[in-house]
Amino acid sequence: xxxxxxxxxxxxxxxxxxxxxxxxxxxxxxxxxxxxxxxxxxxxxxxxxxxxxxxxxxxxxxxxxxxxxxxxxxxxxxxxxxxxxxxxxxxxxxxxxxxxxxxxxxxxxxxxxxxxxxxxxxxxxxxxxxxxxxxxxxxxxxxxxxxxxxxxxxxxxxxxxxxxxxxxxxxxxxxxxxxxxxxxxxxxxxxxxxxxxxxxxxxxxxxxxxxxxxxxxxxxxxxxxxxxxxxxxxxxxxxxxxxxxxxxxxxxxxx
Amino acid sequence: xxxxxxxxxxxxxxxxxxxxxxxxxxxxxxxxxxxxxxxxxxxxxxxxxxxxxxxxxxxxxxxxxxxxxxxxxxxxxxxxxxxxxxxxxxxxxxxxxxxxxxxxxxxxxxxxxxxxxxxxxxxxxxxxxxxxxxxxxxxxxxxxxxxxxxxxxxxxxxxxxxxxxxxxxxxxxxxxxxxxxxxxxxxxxxxxxxxxxxxxxxxxxxxxxxxxxxxxxxxxxxxxxxxxxxxxxxxxxxxxxxxxxxxxxxxxxxxxxxxxxxxxxxxxxxxxxxxxxxxxxxxxxxxxxxxxxxxxxxxxxxxxxxxxxxxxxxxxxxxxxxxxxxxxxxxxxxxxxxxxxxxxxxxxxxxxxxxxxxxxxxxxxxxxxxxxxxxxxxxxxxxxxxxx
Numbered sequence: 001x002x003x004x005x006x007x008x009x010x011x012x013x014x015x016x017x018x019x020x021x022x023x024x025x026x027x028x029x030x031x032x033x034x035x036x037x038x039x040x041x042x043x044x045x046x047x048x049x050x051x052x053x054x055x056x057x058x059x060x061x062x063x064x065x066x067x068x069x070x071x072x073x074x075x076x077x078x079x080x081x082x083x084x085x086x087x088x089x090x091x092x093x094x095x096x097x098x099x100x101x102x103x104x105x106x107x108x109x110x111x112x113x114x115x116x117x118x119x120x121x122x123x124x125x126x127x128x129x130x131x132x133x134x135x136x137x138x139x140x141x142x143x144x145x146x147x148x149x150x151x152x153x154x155x156x157x158x159x160x161x162x163x164x165x166x167x168x169x170x171x172x173x174x175x176x177x178x179x180x181x182x183x184x185x186x187x188x189x190x191x192x193x194x195x196x197x198x199x200x201x202x203x204x205x206x207x208x209x210x211x212x213x214x215x216x217x218x219x220x221x222x223x224x225x226x227x228x229x230x231x232x233x234x235x236x237x238x239x240x241x242x243x244x245x246x247x248x249x250x251x252x253x254x255x
Numbered sequence: 256x257x258x259x260x261x262x263x264x265x266x267x268x269x270x271x272x273x274x275x276x277x278x279x280x281x282x283x284x285x286x287x288x289x290x291x292x293x294x295x296x297x298x299x300x301x302x303x304x305x306x307x308x309x310x311x312x313x314x315x316x317x318x319x320x321x322x323x324x325x326x327x328x329x330x331x332x333x334x335x336x337x338x339x340x341x342x343x344x345x346x347x348x349x350x351x352x353x354x355x356x357x358x359x360x361x362x363x364x365x366x367x368x369x370x371x372x373x374x375x376x377x378x379x380x381x382x383x384x385x386x387x388x389x390x391x392x393x394x395x396x397x398x399x400x401x402x403x404x405x406x407x408x409x410x411x412x413x414x415x416x417x418x419x420x421x422x423x424x425x426x427x428x429x430x431x432x433x434x435x436x437x438x439x440x441x442x443x444x445x446x447x448x449x450x451x452x453x454x455x456x457x458x459x460x461x462x463x464x465x466x467x468x469x470x471x472x473x474x475x476x477x478x479x480x481x482x483x484x485x486x487x488x489x490x491x492x493x494x495x496x497x498x499x500x501x502x503x504x505x506x507x508x509x510x511x512x513x514x515x516x517x518x519x520x521x522x523x524x525x526x527x528x529x530x531x532x533x534x535x536x537x538x539x540x541x542x543x544x545x546x547x548x549x550x551x552x553x554x555x556x557x558x559x560x561x562x563x564x565x566x567x568x569x570x571x572x573x574x575x576x577x578x579x580x581x582x583x584x585x586x587x588x589x590x591x592x593x594x595x596x597x598x599x600x601x602x603x604x605x606x607x608x609x610x611x612x613x614x615x616x617x618x619x620x621x622x623x624x625x626x627x628x629x630x631x632x633x634x635x636x637x638x639x640x641x642x643x
């Protein structure tokens with residue numbers, strides 16, 4: 001389970017101005033469900049996930065992951081999570097299998113258990129055929145399979161996906177989404193951040209729309225549509241983030 | 256500790272697979288040392304032999320020219336103006352114009368040369384030596400024919416007695432250059448990999464996944480630090496291997512520079528390792544601190560390039576320290592980098608200074624520890640990930 005209560009993250013930018021990257025975000029994600037964080041680029045999705053994965057500390061608020069407080073027990077939180085994003089890369093000079101083994105060791109796996117888990121994820125994601133190839137030589141799809149293997153190797157109860165399909169072709173995206181659905185069916189708690197409406201509609205049981213660091217609306221896809229009286233999630237989202245098209249603006253000016 | 260080992264092993268594996276690191280840290284020092292010793296040895300060996308030198312002489316019947324012909328390649332010139340012109344154009348190093356014998360029996364030889372040309376000065380000193388020997392012989396003959404002992408030509412004679420300190424070994428030239436090269440390679444060997452270790456990971460987006468593992472940031476830093484220190488040490492040792500290879504393979508030029516052998520005694524080796532270990536730790540921590548602070552690999556390279564002057568200047572001074580009294584003065588042991596090079600130098604000369612070595616190890620170790628604390632602090636800041 002993942003829970004956040006009014007978490008905030010404020011930065012001071014290069015000009016000395018205080019920037020509120022995240023400001024009072026609260027939500028709860030449960031096991032066997034996919035919780036979606038829907039927002040534009042720069043909305044605060046990645047910052048929220050970084051707080052939850054203990055890479056950065058919140059300026060205010062409280063968050064727990066798998067029962068551990070992110071500030072008080074960061075190592076225990078990290079041992080309970082798997083994190084995947086298209087922006088996270090692999091070590092180019094290591095073979096695919098070496099990368100998987102390395103992260104297994106960092107997550108405390110060793111000996112027979114490590115061997116078994118490596119063999120399992122390599123079988124499951126069909127990595128054997130390119131397991132001894134350097135990551136620099138892998139295709140995007142192959143890299144993403146290794147990334148998934150690295151994420152699930154230690155069998156964490158909580159999984160974070162930060163725009164996991166950004167920049168991927170439709171086939172690789174499909175693999176990633178199927179994997180997320182499978183993880184949900186296995187009872188994992190999943191937080192999925194995206195700006196792609198179709199993915200959110202397909203995967204998410206609960207969604208929070210995040211914009212300029214604040215939550216603008218929460219609920220199921222249907223509830224968001226009802227709240228905004230819109231027929232599509234895309235339109236509901238645009239309403240929640242108070243998007244005004246240039247066409248609408250011109251029409252208002254003319255009137 | 257196990258996590259530190261895992262990070263260390265992964266970094267070492269990556270280093271060994273990187274062509275740039277292999278050439279910079281392993282093959283580079285070996286190749287450069289071979290090139291350096293062979294190149295300098297050949298040039299200096301050639302310069303020291305008078306048979307390889309050419310002098311220009313004004314055409315003359317003077318019997319002294321036969322003496323010069325035995326020592327040099329002699330080229331005769333028709334007149335003084337032509338000889339002077341050859342010097343001006345740089346076509347001749349020294350031009351000798353024999354004058355007329357004075358009534359007192361003294362023969363004046365005008366030696367034309369360019370005072371800025373080092374080669375000309377070497378030839379001139381060789382010519383002076385030959386003329387001095389000829390003068391001495393002539394004086395001895397005159398004294399003997401007058402019934403006086405030949406030793407009257409030299410009422411006071413300076414007898415040079417070499418005192419062998421330690422084992423016979425490499426000459427002063429190698430002794431002054433070798434510590435410099437060992438220290439320099441300890442720094443430059445780690446240069447290329449240092450930028451990759453943190454700044455490169457940030458740039459390539461592999462750092463975030465590493466930070467999300469349960470390993471503490473201090474453990475990650477220590478793993479990376481030990482890997483970089485190992486690389487710095489390997490690079491330094493590679494330069495020594497290159498030096499040994501030159502001697503073992505008896506490559507051209509070594510006969511002049513390594514007349515007395517390598518000169519690395521077991522004591523010198525022990526002192527070298529003792530002072531080198533904290534020095535590589537200091538360099539590794541320094542390189543890693545820049546890599547951790549920088550936004551990307553390029554920025555890290557800029558910082559490290561600037562920092563390299565702080566290493567090069569004191570290391571370079573160690574080459575000249577033999578010309579001063581500073582080599583044996585205590586304060587040198589408190590100057591980072593210079594203390595390391597000077598201790599290696601003294602050990603190679605067969606004069607190990609154990610107290611100086613202890614001070615050097617302590618100073619370098621303290622600086623390394625301090626820099627490591629800085630790296631750990633930098634790495635524990637959120638900016639390690641967010642400052643892009």
